Amino acid sequence: MFDNKSILITGGTGSFGQKYTKTILERYNPKRLIILSRDELKQYEMQQIYNAPCMRYFLGDVRDSDRIMQAFNDVDYVIHAAAIKQVPAAEYNPMECIKTNIHGAENVIKAAIANKVKRVIALSTDKAANPINLYGATKLASDKLFVAGNNIVGAGDTRFSIVRYGNVVGSRGSVVPFFKSLIANDTDSLPITHPDMTRFWITLQDGVDFVLKNFSRMQGGEIFVPKIPSVRITDLAEAYAPGLKHEIVGIRPGEKMHEIMCPGDDSHHTIEFDDHFVITPSITFFGKENDYSTNNLGEVGKLVEQGFEYHSGNNPNFLTTGQIRKLDEA
Ligand SMILES: NC(=O)c1ccc[n+]([C@@H]2O[C@H](COP(=O)([O-])OP(=O)(O)OC[C@H]3O[C@@H](n4cnc5c(N)ncnc54)[C@H](OP(=O)(O)O)[C@@H]3O)[C@@H](O)[C@H]2O)c1
Numbered sequence: 165m166f167d168n169k170s171i172l173i174t175g176g177t178g179s180f181g182q183k184y185t186k187t188i189l190e191r192y193n194p195k196r197l198i199i200l201s202r203d204e205l206k207q208y209e210m211q212q213i214y215n216a217p218c219m220r221y222f223l224g225d226v227r228d229s230d231r232i233m234q235a236f237n238d239v240d241y242v243i244h245a246a247a248i249k250q251v252p253a254a255e256y257n258p259m260e261c262i263k264t265n266i267h268g269a270e271n272v273i274k275a276a277i278a279n280k281v282k283r284v285i286a287l288s289t290d291k292a293a294n295p296i297n298l299y300g301a302t303k304l305a306s307d308k309l310f311v312a313g314n315n316i317v318g319a320g321d322t323r324f325s326i327v328r329y330g331n332v333v334g335s336r337g338s339v340v341p342f343f344k345s346l347i348a349n350d351t352d353s354l355p356i357t358h359p360d361m362t363r364f365w366i367t368l369q370d371g372v373d374f375v376l377k378n379f380s381r382m383q384g385g386e387i388f389v390p391k392i393p394s395v396r397i398t399d400l401a402e403a404y405a406p407g408l409k410h411e412i413v414g415i416r417p418g419e420k421m422h423e424i425m426c427p428g429d430d431s432h433h434t435i436e437f438d439d440h441f442v443i444t445p446s447i448t449f450f451g452k453e454n455d456y457s458t459n460n461l462g463e464v465g466k467l468v469e470q471g472f473e474y475h476s477g478n479n480p481n482f483l484t485t486g487q488i489r490k491l492d493e494a
Pocket residue numbers: 174175176177178179180181200201202203204206224225226227244245246247248249264268287288289290329330331332333335336338
């Protein structure tokens with residue numbers, strides 16, 4: 165579906181954007197693959213690796229509606245990945261996080277509708293489910309904006325959906341690079357927030373593949389949640405530094421013991437498929453009740469039980485230390 169089409173990735177120089185670019189170039193022949201982000205150095209460095217004739221590098225800020233409006237000209241598909249995503253930075257600079265994650269989302273929606281973009285997928289996070297920190301709250305607001313975008317479009321054909329997943333193995337600013345740098349500096353212990361803490365765990369490639377597939381599945385308005393494994397933080401430390409002492413440092417502000425992907429309060433509109441869940445919109449669009457139990461690929465799902473919650477602590481699938489190491493090598 166991406167052959168001879170124009171695709172734009174906001175935040176295209178980030179961890180997700182680069183993997184997405186690599187995957188698209190390996191599997192498809194797009195007309196244009198547009199990277200939109202602010203920092204020229206990151207773009208310059210990315211251009212040294214990805215310089216196929218279809219590549220375009222646009223400097224731009226999702227907060228700048230004029231620039232986004234112009235950049236979306238003649239674009240078929242948009243992946244919205246640009247975000248401020250570090251929890252402490254968002255707490256300390258709340259308005260900056262709101263401007264990028266919420267106002268930026270609004271600009272993306274308006275530009276997509278005005279330019280008749282066919283489909284938009286916005287990346288969300290488990291931290292947006294029952295949020296307790298500003299990052300998560302802004303991503304929840306962004307999710308709501310994208311869902312409502314399907315109404316704002318009126319008679320137009322643009323469709324908006326969301327992909328929500330958990331921690332990406334080894335992404336910028338995450339725990340694995342942090343542990344690795346401590347280990348490389350001969351630390352005599354690894355800091356553990358709480359011995360019972362768990363997190364969802366996904367590889368960048370699995371995240372990219374899930375997004376790609378959902379462009380075919382989507383009708384508009386869905387929050388797609390992949391079924392992915394969990395890790396115990398203690399197993400993570402053990403996987404990277406077997407036998408090294410753990411120092412319990414306590415849960416930090418804005419952190420949960422377990423991350424939630426599908427909240428119990430959404431269970432009455434959460435549908436389970438073989439390898440993913442769909443949280444369906446609580447509002448109706450397109451002047452009719454949409455049936456989300458069968459998606460555009462013909463996959464059939466079933467409403468979960470009332471009160472069902474999918475969180476990293478009750479996940480039936482936990483990785484062992486050996487599996488964590490294997491995933492890291494991959
Ligand atoms: N990494 C994870 O563990 C994880 C988990 C779940 C969900 N997600 C979501 O996945 C998405 C991508 O994450 P990532 O790990 O790829 O992040 P990342 O590596 O930090 O990349 C963020 C990208 O956004 C760009 N950006 C930031 N502010 C911008 C703005 N105002 N206008 C335009 N571009 C801007 C950055 O480039 P410049 O700084 O040059 O602008 C960079 O290209 C985010 O929406 C995040 O919330 C990530």
